[in-house]
Amino acid sequence: ALRQVFQAGDIMEIAPRKNEEFRAVEHMMLQLVRRSSPSDRSGAVASLLGRGLKHGGHVIRKATVLVFD
Numbered sequence: 001a002l003r004q005v006f007q008a009g010d011i012m013e014i015a016p017r018k019n020e021e022f023r024a025v026e027h028m029m030l031q032l033v034r035r036s037s038p039s040d041r042s043g044a045v046a047s048l049l050g051r052g053l054k055h056g057g058h059v060i061r062k063a064t065v066l067v068f069d
Contacts, residue, residue, distance in 0.1 A: 006053075014052030014063040016045045026052060028062040032069040040068050 014026050019041050033046045045065045052063030
């Protein structure tokens with residue numbers, strides 16, 4: 001139901017996945033974490049702690065993430 005409200009109001013979630021590029025405009029880094037495998041990219045998103053929101057191309061709330069060192 002919440003997704004329908006978001007769609008009706010032109011609100012999009014910001015939910016980066018593991019190893020996606022860290023973008024300071026859309027993401028807020030809470031902590032650096034060690035890479036646990038060779039496929040983990042330094043400076044990329046390690047995990048998502050809280051989703052962010054965008055409205056009409058403007059960031060309302062940044063996604064809170066952990067970032068690989």
